[in-house]
Amino acid sequence: xKNLLIKLILMTLFVSSGINAQDKKNVVFKYKKHESFDxxxxxxxxxxxxxxxxxxxxxxxKRFNRNLLDRDDFNSEVKRDIKTLR
Amino acid sequence: xxxxxxxxxxxxxxxxSYASLAKANKYFKANSEKNAxxxxxxxxxxxxxxxxxxxAKKVIISxxxxxxxxxxxxxxxxxxxxxxxxxxxxxxxxKGRHSKALNFILGLKYFNDGRYKxxxxxxxKPGKRHRFSPESLxxxxxSLNIINKDKNAIKAYKSCIKSAKHFENKANNVKLxxxxxxxxxxxxxxxxxxxxxxxxxxxxxxxYEEIPKTSYxxxxxxxxxxxxxxYMRDYNRALGVLVTYKSPLLSSYFMPEGEVLSALSYxxxxxxQDTLKVVNNYYGVYKNRSKHLKNILLKHKDSHTYFLKxxxxxxxxxxxxxxxxxxLITQIRKQIKFNLDLVNYKKLKNEYKFLKKRKKTPLVKxxxxxxxxxxxxxxxxLNHYVKKQMFSFINDIHKNSYEMFNIKLEIMxxxxxxxxxxxELVSDRSRGDISNVNxxxxxHFYMYNGEFWADELGDFSFGLKSNCQEVKxxxx
Numbered sequence: 001x002k003n004l005l006i007k008l009i010l011m012t013l014f015v016s017s018g019i020n021a022q023d024k025k026n027v028v029f030k031y032k033k034h035e036s037f038d039x040x041x042x043x044x045x046x047x048x049x050x051x052x053x054x055x056x057x058x059x060x061x062k063r064f065n066r067n068l069l070d071r072d073d074f075n076s077e078v079k080r081d082i083k084t085l086r
Numbered sequence: 087x088x089x090x091x092x093x094x095x096x097x098x099x100x101x102x103s104y105a106s107l108a109k110a111n112k113y114f115k116a117n118s119e120k121n122a123x124x125x126x127x128x129x130x131x132x133x134x135x136x137x138x139x140x141x142a143k144k145v146i147i148s149x150x151x152x153x154x155x156x157x158x159x160x161x162x163x164x165x166x167x168x169x170x171x172x173x174x175x176x177x178x179x180x181k182g183r184h185s186k187a188l189n190f191i192l193g194l195k196y197f198n199d200g201r202y203k204x205x206x207x208x209x210x211k212p213g214k215r216h217r218f219s220p221e222s223l224x225x226x227x228x229s230l231n232i233i234n235k236d237k238n239a240i241k242a243y244k245s246c247i248k249s250a251k252h253f254e255n256k257a258n259n260v261k262l263x264x265x266x267x268x269x270x271x272x273x274x275x276x277x278x279x280x281x282x283x284x285x286x287x288x289x290x291x292x293x294y295e296e297i298p299k300t301s302y303x304x305x306x307x308x309x310x311x312x313x314x315x316x317y318m319r320d321y322n323r324a325l326g327v328l329v330t331y332k333s334p335l336l337s338s339y340f341m342p343e344g345e346v347l348s349a350l351s352y353x354x355x356x357x358x359q360d361t362l363k364v365v366n367n368y369y370g371v372y373k374n375r376s377k378h379l380k381n382i383l384l385k386h387k388d389s390h391t392y393f394l395k396x397x398x399x400x401x402x403x404x405x406x407x408x409x410x411x412x413x414l415i416t417q418i419r420k421q422i423k424f425n426l427d428l429v430n431y432k433k434l435k436n437e438y439k440f441l442k443k444r445k446k447t448p449l450v451k452x453x454x455x456x457x458x459x460x461x462x463x464x465x466x467x468l469n470h471y472v473k474k475q476m477f478s479f480i481n482d483i484h485k486n487s488y489e490m491f492n493i494k495l496e497i498m499x500x501x502x503x504x505x506x507x508x509x510e511l512v513s514d515r516s517r518g519d520i521s522n523v524n525x526x527x528x529x530h531f532y533m534y535n536g537e538f539w540a541d542e543l544g545d546f547s548f549g550l551k552s553n554c555q556e557v558k559x560x561x562x
Contacts, residue, residue, distance in 0.1 A: 061506060066496050068353075069346050069489045071313045074279040077306075078228050081272055082197055084421040086169045086221060 106131035114449035246273040326546035393472040
C-alpha cells in the first residue's frame with residue numbers, strides 16, 4: 001500500500017513537469033505595430049470644474065521696495081554741534 | 087617790544103601771586119571746608135585757576151547761596167578752565183541754584199545725557215546779557231528742536247543770533263570774535279535744519295545761504311543744502327553742490343554720505359551708468375582706505391594717549407599712513423570743543439608744573455595730588471574724544487556702503503524690469519545742456535572748464551537731462 005502511494009506521487013510529479021515544459025515553448029507574445037486612439041471619442045465620466053480654454057492671468061511683477069537712504073531731519077548733526085561746542 | 091611787556095608784567099604780578107598763595111595756605115590750615123570760598127578767591131588772584139576750581143566745587147557742594155561775586159568768579163573759572171571742571175558735579179547739587187553759570191552747566195549736562203526736556207527747562211531763562219547766553223540759547227533751541235517744540239525752538243535760535251551778534255561786536259580779540267561768529271552761524275544753520283525737517287526746503291536753502299563761504303561751518307552745510315535740492319527734485323543742483331567737495335580747497339572734507347547722495351541723484355535721473363560709476367568708486371577707493379585706516383587704529387584702541395598724540399604731531403608725518411588721517415585731523419582741529427579742551431589741557435599741565443615747584447605746604451600737596459588726577463582724567467577724555475570721532479567716521483563709511491549696495495540692487499531690479507517689459511531707457515541725448523539747469527534770478531551761468539574757482543565753489547549745477555523716458559526695445 002505504501003509502495004503504491006509513492007508510485008502515484010512520483011507519476012503526478014512527472015506528468016505536471018512535462019505540461020510546464022510544453023507551455024513555455026508554445027507562448028508567443030505579439031504587439032500591435034500601430035495603434036491609434038481617438039481621444040475625441042473617449043467618454044470620460046465626471047463634472048467639468050475648470051474653464052474650457054487654456055488661459056494665463058496677466059499680473060504685475062512683484063517689486064521689492066528697498067529703502068534707499070532718506071533724510072527726515074538733521075537731529076544727529078544738531079546734537080553733534082552741541083557736543084563739539086563746549 | 088611785546089616780549090618786554092610780558093616780562094615786565096610777570097615781574098609785577100609775581101609778588102601778588104606769592105602773597106595770595108600764602109594767604110590761601112593760611113586759610114587752608116585754619117579750616118579748608120569753611121574757608122573754601124576764600125581759598126578759591128586767593129588762588130584765582132594767584133592765577134591758579136584749576137586749583138581754584140577745586141575749591142569752587144566745594145563751595146557749590148556746601149549749598150551756600152551764589153551771590154553776585156561768586157557768580158562772577160564762577161563765570162571766570164568756567165572760561166579759564168572749561169566746562170569740564172564742573173560737568174562732573176551731581177545734578178541734584180546743580181539743580182535749583184540761582185546761578186546762570188550753573189544753569190548753563192546743568193543744561194549742557196542734561197543735553198549730553200540725552201535729557202532734552204530737562205535741558206530746555208534748565209536753560210529757559212538764560213539772561214539777555216549773561217556771558218553764556220549765546221551758548222545757552224543755542225542749547226535751548228537744540229533741545230526744543232529735538233523734542234519737536236518747533237515754534238519755541240526758532241524763537242530761541244533767533245535770540246541766540248541776536249545775543250551772539252552783541253558779543254561778537256563787543257569782543258576785543260580775534261579769537262573771541264570768531265567764537266561768537268561760529269555760534270551765530272550755528273544758530274542760522276539750526277534754523278535751516280528746522281525748515282528742512284518740516285519740508286520747507288526753499289526756506290531752508292535760504293537760511294543756509296546766510297553762511298559765508300569763508301566760514302569754518304560752510305563745508306559741512308554743502309551736504310545738507312544738497313539734500314534740500316534733492317528733495318526739491320533739482321538733482322542737477324544737488325550734484326553741482328556735491329561736486330564742490332572734489333575741489334582741491336576742500337580735499338580735507340570727505341563726506342561718505344555725499345557720495346551716496348550723488349549716486350541717488352544720478353539714480354533719480356535714471357542715469358544708471360553714472361550711478362554705478364559712483365558706487366564702484368566708493369567700493370574701490372573709499373571702502374578700502376577705511377579698512378586700512380581701521381587696521382591702523384584698532385592696534386591702538388586700548389591706548390589712553392595714542393589718539394591725542396596723533397592730533398598733536400604734524401599732519402605730514404601721519405598722512406602717509408592713510409590719506410583719511412589728514413581729513414580727520416583737519417576736521418577735529420577745527421572744532422571749538424577740541425580747541426578749548428586742548429588749550430585748557432596745556433594750561434592745566436603748566437599749573438601742575440608750577441605747583442610742583444612751590445614749597446610743599448599741606449595746601450600745595452593737596453592741590454598737586456588733585457591736579458595730577460584731573461590731568462590724567464583730561465588726557466583720557468581728550469584721547470577718547472578723538473578716538474570716538476575717528477571710529478565713527480569708519481562706521482559712517484561702512485554704513486554708507488550698505489546704502490550704496492541698496493542702490494546697486496535697485497538698478498539691477500529696474501533693468502530686469504525693463505527687459506521683462508521689452509523696453510529700454512531712451513538714452514539718445516547729449517551729456518549736458520544749459521536748458522536743464524534750474525536758476526534763480528540771482529544765479530549766473532558760466533561753463534565749467536576743468537577748474538574750480540574759489541568764488542564759484544558751492545554754486546555749481548550739472549546740466550544733465552533725465553533719462554527716465556522708456557521706449558520699446560524694437561522701436562528704438
